[in-house]
Amino acid sequence: MMVLCKNFSGKAKPEEIGVKATDDKTLVVQLENPTPFFLELTAFYSYFPVNAKVAAAHPDWAKDAGPNYTSNGPFKLAAWEHKNKLVLEKNEHYWDADTVKLTKIEMNIINDANTELSMLENGDLDWAGAPTGNLPLDAMQTLKEKGLLEITPKAGTYWYEFNTEQKPFNNKQIRQAFAYAISRQDIVDNVTQGGELVATAVVPPTMFAENGQGLFKDNDVEKAKQLLAEGMKEEGYASVDKLPPITLSCNTEEAQAKIAQAVQDMWQKNLGVQVKLENQEWNVYYENVKNGKFQVARMGWTGDFNDPINFLEIFRTKEGNNHTRWESKAYADLLAQSSKEKDAAKRKAILQEAEKLLVDEMPVIPFYFKSTVYAKNPRLKDVVISGLGHAQYKWAYFE
Template identity: 90%
Template sequence: MIPSKKRWIGRAWKAVLAAGLSVSLAACAQNQEAAKPSVQNHPAPAAQSTPAPAPESKEPEQVLRLNNFTEPLSLHPGLITDVWSSNVIFQTFEGLTRIDKNGVPQPAIADAITASDDLLTYTFKLRDNAKWSNGDPVTAQDFESAWKWTLDAKNGSEYAYQLFYVKNAEAAFNGKAKPEEIGVKAQDDKTLVVQLENPTPFFLELTAFYTYFPVNAKVMKEHPDWAKEAGPNYTTNGPFKLASWEHKTKLVLEKNENYWDAGSVKLTKIEMNMINDANTELSMLENGDLDWAGAPTGNLPLDAMQSLKEKGLLEITPKAGTYWYEFNTLQKPFNNKKIRQAFAYAINRKDLVDNVTQGGELVATAVVPPTMFAENEQGLFKDNDVENAKQLLAEGMQEEGYASVDKLPPITLSYNTEEAQAKIAQAVQDMWQKNLGVHVKLENQEWNVYYENVKNGKYQVARMGWTGDFNDPINFLEIFRTKDGNNHTNWEKKEFADLLAASSKEKDAAKRKEILRDAEKILVDEMPVIPFYFKSTVYAKNPNLKDVVISGLGNVQYKWAKFE
């Protein structure tokens, strides 16, 4: 770190805070000049025939400093499920396609893509100059072996189902087909042929998602633990490479000179701190020690939201995501649908988004975001329906043999340690106790421990949510198709799963949408999760940082980022 740069950025940021200037994502694309220190020009002595030379302008240092919030759960593309890991992997790896600045999939590692007339077979021709960070060529075998590794159930990929669009992928994962029967084949080093189960209109979005990323097959074979540490075995094929990894402290990425499009990459380094405190993060931004605060990996302090908003510094963009609480439907009393509904209806979502989160979120009384189902701005049930909630609770208790509220099993609401999650949980605790008369205990844990407990069913009610991996409703609904993968609720229903299966075979877009709408109605009626609000991307940044690309799914790309 260069101290003079730190002080200069700190002064610039504080000046922006004082002036209340607006920092917006749209401005990232504009050609704005960075603030420069003023230069005082003194007249030359009379005897001097030429003016003194102007001081040389200094190029800004292209080092981005941000907070990744917590230790990534994994940096293996086939094992990632969380935003903190994906924020790293989207910078270090690249798939056959990449989502561009306009949200459209474009050729990436593949420079030519053809599809059969029935949209069941895709042929990808890989770039001749696509290389790994160690100089190895990126081959079609790297994709084939990576996908098949993820589809080997013993490797424990929670996102393996994202590959089930590939022919025989699901059957292979369940042991009902051989790996060689999976519909992905390296025809030669630079030709990958993929066969699908059904026509999949969003398939080229999927190939830009990390579950579809390649892994260096040679390295993976010789070093099975290649993804656990930084070093020569951690090879990547994206704009950046992993330079160092101080676990639970800091990750450093450096520009990957072997990247096929290295000329488009302006940043030389990205420093990713792991600071699990929103107030510290914002303070570091204001002092010039960070260049970004908030989404995608964290939240701005709720107490600072109004002040940032008044100064025009709070940046909010809609995101295809839903914040929800999950029920463990195997644990009493939430094995009962009516009791689950009662707890869902007894929440005042409007009060939460207006007075607690304050991030421009939309009230959610459905699961699929309105970016995919526009009707869901109205939702599928009434917000803050307290009288109905009381009636449903009484009926559910009668069905389960509870004579009164005080006879219910103790109820624990779990959340990961973070200021925003604590304030939401406290508000919900108060609503449930006031509206339903139940006693609710709060429990918080550091994220990695918390998430392991949720995955292993060691919870009653837990804060979670979902942000889209691609822009289609199936991505939110298929989570609950079976009890496996990312479904931690232990809920499943054959009627729901059958509708999802029918949607995959329906070629008429309008009919497919109706099938998926019917499936969502079943999910919301059964209420294994309580939707709270549709998410927003909320952040603040160094005003001299330009061309950071935030997708409608909330993913951030630094490939084109630069300081001016």
């Protein structure tokens, strides 16, 4: 935890907010508790500086390119054709401008993965896929065989979320049964095909290396059947066909539909349950998830900064990004304890204990740890993909 301001209403006194500039190039931040990931936070978008004079004079400065749009990175926003294209140009005022080799980057907004790949193959694009787009799943194997598929591990986890306030997923054992009855290896091998690592934990192994081995067994069908029987007995369901109708929701994207179809088949085969698929356009879909209008829904998280708390704090309370409605005082207490622990090894142990509690309660089903998957013009060199999946073009050039 840290204190940057006492409230967000603008009524706190300057001396109360814990932040001050001691000179033109020094910012001092007073923290309330030990915060080992604080330096990571300074590279997170929410902490990027904004020109106060521009923001005061032009409150909507960030909505369009133009003379009021301010940039402090290696590139500046030169043009923005909404829903069509962004144009970045080299920022001559950047502190390390001599290192930047590219003079312009055009970023086309393309909503179809097949179109995106076709444009790459035709020489109309130099980059297709993540982090700014998607590749068609059907092309993955061919791209691998041609040696064109690039895969970089990313600090992110793909998962399904249960609405724990809706039957039958108010029952922990039934949630566990549905989680154990999935073959994640089949999904990453045959559906996503992007070099993802099977996940049976929530925090990616870039943060907890041990999680590469997971916290439970993948595709444990016998255990799943046992847990389902025990959960149904607790809830008074005489047989599988007496369970409430089950709907699995996802947004309209090729990969999401194919994963959902694979999971539907696994639940049918391994548990004998009937599952209806519900597919919605992203804005409608996410609004329903936020408002609790779902039973099981696809979601996930990619790290904002490189620390396990960024994944675990999602489930601290029912608020914010915790769409599952699950809550645990013991879990919240562990996270609070970790925020005051100065010893790094002890803090890690506390957070791992919290994660074990979370995975045992199973408000989410972890599927796989994400990767950044893309194809590019072989002449394009030195685009750096960060561990959080961001593309950095500062050092990029064409050979």
